[in-house]
Amino acid sequence: MPEITLVEAVTQALAYEMGADNNVVVFGEDIALNGGVFRATDGLHAKFGDDRVFDTPLAENLIAGITVGMAAQGLKPVAEFQFMGFIYPGFNQIVCHAARMRNRTRGRLSCPAVFRAPYGGGIRAPEHHSESTEALFAHIPGLRVVIPSSPARAYGLLLAAIRDPDPVMFLEPKRIYRHVKQDVPDNGEALPLDTAFVLREGNDITLVTWGAMIKETLAVADQLTNEGLSVEVIDVATVKPLDMDTILQSIAKTGRCVIIQEAVKTCSVGSEIAANIAEKGLFDLHAPVKRVTGFDTTMPYFKLEYDYIPSEARIKQAVMETLEY
Amino acid sequence: MSEVIKSTVAEFNITYTQFLDESGKPSQDLPSIAKDFDKLIKLYRFMVFLRAFDTKAINLQRTGKLGTYAAILGQEAVGTVIGELMQKEDILAPAYREYGIQLQRGMKIQDILNFWGGDERGNNFANPHDFSMCVPIASQCLHAAGAAKAVQIRKEKRVVVAVCGDGATSEGDFYEAMNVAGTWKLPLVFIVCNNQWAISVPRHVQSAAGTLAQKAIAAGIPSEQVDGNDVIAMHEVVEQALDRARNGDGPYVIEAITYRLHDHTTADDATRYRSQEEVDQAWQREPIKRIHNYLVANNKWNDDLETKLQEEMKAHVAEELEGYFNMPKPKATDMFEHMYETLPDALLEQYEIVSQG
Numbered sequence: 030m031p032e033i034t035l036v037e038a039v040t041q042a043l044a045y046e047m048g049a050d051n052n053v054v055v056f057g058e059d060i061a062l063n064g065g066v067f068r069a070t071d072g073l074h075a076k077f078g079d080d081r082v083f084d085t086p087l088a089e090n091l092i093a094g095i096t097v098g099m100a101a102q103g104l105k106p107v108a109e110f111q112f113m114g115f116i117y118p119g120f121n122q123i124v125c126h127a128a129r130m131r132n133r134t135r136g137r138l139s140c141p142a143v144f145r146a147p148y149g150g151g152i153r154a155p156e157h158h159s160e161s162t163e164a165l166f167a168h169i170p171g172l173r174v175v176i177p178s179s180p181a182r183a184y185g186l187l188l189a190a191i192r193d194p195d196p197v198m199f200l201e202p203k204r205i206y207r208h209v210k211q212d213v214p215d216n217g218e219a220l221p222l223d224t225a226f227v228l229r230e231g232n233d234i235t236l237v238t239w240g241a242m243i244k245e246t247l248a249v250a251d252q253l254t255n256e257g258l259s260v261e262v263i264d265v266a267t268v269k270p271l272d273m274d275t276i277l278q279s280i281a282k283t284g285r286c287v288i289i290q291e292a293v294k295t296c297s298v299g300s301e302i303a304a305n306i307a308e309k310g311l312f313d314l315h316a317p318v319k320r321v322t323g324f325d326t327t328m329p330y331f332k333l334e335y336d337y338i339p340s341e342a343r344i345k346q347a348v349m350e351t352l353e354y
Numbered sequence: 355m356s357e358v359i360k361s362t363v364a365e366f367n368i369t370y371t372q373f374l375d376e377s378g379k380p381s382q383d384l385p386s387i388a389k390d391f392d393k394l395i396k397l398y399r400f401m402v403f404l405r406a407f408d409t410k411a412i413n414l415q416r417t418g419k420l421g422t423y424a425a426i427l428g429q430e431a432v433g434t435v436i437g438e439l440m441q442k443e444d445i446l447a448p449a450y451r452e453y454g455i456q457l458q459r460g461m462k463i464q465d466i467l468n469f470w471g472g473d474e475r476g477n478n479f480a481n482p483h484d485f486s487m488c489v490p491i492a493s494q495c496l497h498a499a500g501a502a503k504a505v506q507i508r509k510e511k512r513v514v515v516a517v518c519g520d521g522a523t524s525e526g527d528f529y530e531a532m533n534v535a536g537t538w539k540l541p542l543v544f545i546v547c548n549n550q551w552a553i554s555v556p557r558h559v560q561s562a563a564g565t566l567a568q569k570a571i572a573a574g575i576p577s578e579q580v581d582g583n584d585v586i587a588m589h590e591v592v593e594q595a596l597d598r599a600r601n602g603d604g605p606y607v608i609e610a611i612t613y614r615l616h617d618h619t620t621a622d623d624a625t626r627y628r629s630q631e632e633v634d635q636a637w638q639r640e641p642i643k644r645i646h647n648y649l650v651a652n653n654k655w656n657d658d659l660e661t662k663l664q665e666e667m668k669a670h671v672a673e674e675l676e677g678y679f680n681m682p683k684p685k686a687t688d689m690f691e692h693m694y695e696t697l698p699d700a701l702l703e704q705y706e707i708v709s710q711g
Contacts, residue, residue: 054507080507086537091496091530098500102445102483104507106500118526125490126497132692134486135478139695171693194695223698270700 032210038180039069039145039201042187043107045217047077050105053191054081057092057109057145066111067147067206093119093144097126100142105191113148113200114157120165127196128171140196143187148176149241149291150338151204153331160328161240161292166198167269167301173197173222174269178243180211182266185220192219202241223267225275231259234352235279237302238289239265242339246289249344258352268298273305277313280306284315285351291338294322316354319347366571368564370611371591372581376639378647387589391654397438397585398649399663401430401642404454406667407463408616410675414467415620419679423470424451428583428615431641432547434458435588436515439596445505445514447498450487451547452517459484464677473684474692492518492525495544499531502540502605513599514542521552523566532573535605542605543595544570547582549614550636554627570607582610583641586648615640686711 033041047053055070055077061084064071074082085092092108099106110116116123123144131139150159167174175190175197177183183201190197228243229250238246243264250260261279265271280286286306288299299320306318321339329337373388375381380388387393408427414420426433433454440446446455453466460481468476469487477486485501488494498516505512522528523546535542546566550557563569570577580591588610595606613636617624624633649655686708690697697705 086530086534088526088530088533090526091499091534094493094496094527094530095500095503095534098447098497098502099504100500101485101497102501102504104504121490122493122496126493131695133474133477134692135474136692136695137478137482138485173694223700270698273700 032212033180034207034210035177035180035183035201036067036069036206038183038213039187040071040073041213041215042184042191043070043073044076045215046188046191047073047081049217052103052105053107054083054099054104055107055109056083056085058085058087058111060084060109065109067203069145069201070109088118089115090118090122093122093127096142096144097122097130097140100127100140100196101130101138105141107143107145107191110144110146112154112158113146113162114160116146123166123172123196123198124169128169131195132171139194141194142196143190143199144196145199145201147203147206148200149202149204150328150331150334151241153334156330159331159334161290161323163198163200163268164292164297167298171196172269173267174200175222175267176200176202176240177266178202178205178240178264179209180213182220182226182264184213185218186222186266188217189219189222193222197222200240204241205244208244223270223272225272226264226266227261227275227279228264229260229262231261232283233259234285234287234348235261235263235276235283236287236289236344236348237263237265237276239268239298240291242289242291245339245341245344249341249348252341252345253348265298265302271301271305273302273309276302277306277310280310281313284313286314287319287321287344287347287351289321289339289344291323293325294320295325297322316351319351321347366568368567368577368579370579370581371587372584373586373590374584374644374648376644378644378651384586385590388586391649391652394585394645394649395654397434398642398645398655400434400454400458401645402663403667403670404430404434404457405642406664406671407453410671411467411470412616412620415470420467421470421472422619422621424619425616426451426453428636428640429547429549429612430454431585431588431645432545432582432610432612435585435592436517436545439589439592440513440515443512445498445501445512446484447494447501447514447516448485448487449491449494449518449522450489451519452487455517456484462677463671463674464681467675467678468681471678473681475681475684492522492527494518495522495527495531498542498544499534499540502535502542503538505541506538511600512541513596514540515545515596516542517545517547519552520546520548520550520557520560520566521555522546523569524560529569529573532570532575532605532607536574539604541599541602543592543599544605544607545592546607546609547612548609549612551614551618551624551628553618553622554624556628565609567607567609575605575607577607577609579609579611582612583639583644585641585645612641613639
C-alpha cells in the first residue's frame, strides 16, 4: 500500500464514507472539477457525480447555511471552507443554527454536519489565509472542534466526524498537509472523538499540543530524548470537548507541563487546558504550567510568519525552564 | 460626437395581483376559487381562529403569563393561504410570525405559547421536518435552500417554502438563498411577508427598490407582488408558484403586501415611530373583514353564523390554553439533554452540579 499525506488521507476518508453512505455529500468553492485548492476533494466528482460533489456560489455564509438545511433534512453534508480566514461570514449560521438545532428542537431536528477548513500558517499565503482561530468555535456549546495531526488521524478522525450525529468543525493544519507520509489502510475504521492521543510516553514532562505544532513538538521531544530525558507528548486532537483526563493523568505522572499552540495566547484552547490543570492537577505540579503560543498580534504577513509560529527553540527553552524550575 | 448607442440587454417588470378590493368587492374578473365557498369559508374560519388566538396571546403577555410575543394582527391571510396550499410532505422554513402556516402543519397553540413562554419544547412539535421558528433575520432562507437541495438530490416531489419579512430582504442570507436557488433551480418558494415595518424602520428606508419582488430579478428567478390581505389573490399566486416548483420549474419569489397592525412585539411601542392615521388607514385594508364582506355579499355568511363562529373560536383557544398552563417547568438538567446526541464526558461534571440542585 502506498503511503499517503495528510491531505490525501482526507480525500481517502471522504471517498470511503461517500461510498459507504449515500447521504454524504461534499461541496464548497472549487471543490468539484478543481478538486479543491489543496486537492482535498480530488477525484471525488469523477467518482460520485454532480449530485454528491458540487461547487457552490462564492459565499461562505451560504455554504454554512445550506449545510444546516441539508443536515436537518437527513443528509450528511461535508462542507469545505477554502480557508479558515474566510469562515467568518458563516459564523452566524454555525453558531446560531448548526450548534443549536438539536437543542432548540429538543432533538426533533439535528445537524449531523462536518465543516472542513484548512487552517494555520506556514505556507507563505496572503493575508487572511493563516490564522488559527479554533478557540472561537471551541467556545460554542453544541460544536465539536477536531484537529488531526497525522495522515492516520486525519483519516480516522474525519470518518468519525462524518459519522458523528452532531456538527463537527474539522480543522486541517495545512502546514503539515504534505509534511509526512504514512501507510493509512483504507479500512473505514474511525478513531474516537473527544479523545486525546498519547504520541510519546515519558516520565519527565508532558508536552500538550495539536495540529501543525505536532511537527515542532515531536522534533523537540526527539532532541530531548536523545539528551536522555523522558518526554510525554499528547495530541489533544479534539479541542472541544477536551479530554482532560488523559492530560491530567499524564501530569500526575510527570508533574510538569508545557502547552504548545499556534493560536494567539489569550482566551485560547491552551488557556482552557491550563485552567483545568490549575483546578484539578495543581498539587501534581512541580513547576508552573507554561504556554508557548502565537503572539497576541495579528498574524503577520508571511515574511514574519515563522517569527510568529512557535519555533523549536522557543519550545525547547520553555521545556528547559519547566524542567529546571 | 454622435450619441452613444446602448442596446437593452435585460428588461423586467413586476406584476401586482388583487381580486378583492379593500371593501371585498371584485376589482377584476374572479378566478374559480372565488366560487369555491366551502374553501373560502374554511379559510375565513381559520383566520378568525388566528385572530382569536393572537388576541389571547397578547393578553397573556400583558398579564404576565407569557414572555415577549410577536403578534400577527393584520397578516392572517398570508399564513392561512400558505398553510392551506402546502402539502404535508413539503418543508417550511419560517421566521417567527408564521403561526398561520404552522398551526396547519402540526404545531399547536400550546407549542407556540411554549416558544414565547421561554420553553424549547415549543419547537418539538408534531411535524418531522419543518424548521422551527427562526429568530436571526433571514437565516432561515439558507436552511430552506439546503433543504431544497436535499429534496432535489433525492429527486423527491416536495417543495420548500421560506417565509421572511420585508426587513429580511436586506440581509445577505436572503440574497444568497435566492442566488443559489436560481443557479441550482431549486424547488423553493420564497414568500416575503411585507408588513411595511421592520420594528421601527419603514419599508422605504429598508431599500430604494420599488418593489421587494424585483430583488429576485438579479438572482434570475421570477417573482411578483400580490395583495397579501386578499385571500383569493394569495391563493392564485401561491398555488401557481408551488405547482411550478413541484413540477421542477424552479424557485419563485412572492412579495405579499400586508401591514403589521400591532406593535412589532409586545416589547415594542409603535406609537414612537408611526402615526395613528397610518394605522387607521391600514385597518381599512385588513384581510378578515375583506373576505367576510365578500362572503356576506354572496349570501354565504350572516350575523348569526358570525356570532357563533366568534364564540366557537374563543372557546377553542381557551381549551388549548390548558396544555400550556399545565406544562411543568423543564428540569434544570434539560439544558444538557440535547446539546449533543450523547452528552460528552467533559460535560458530566457540570451536569452533576445541576442535577444535584
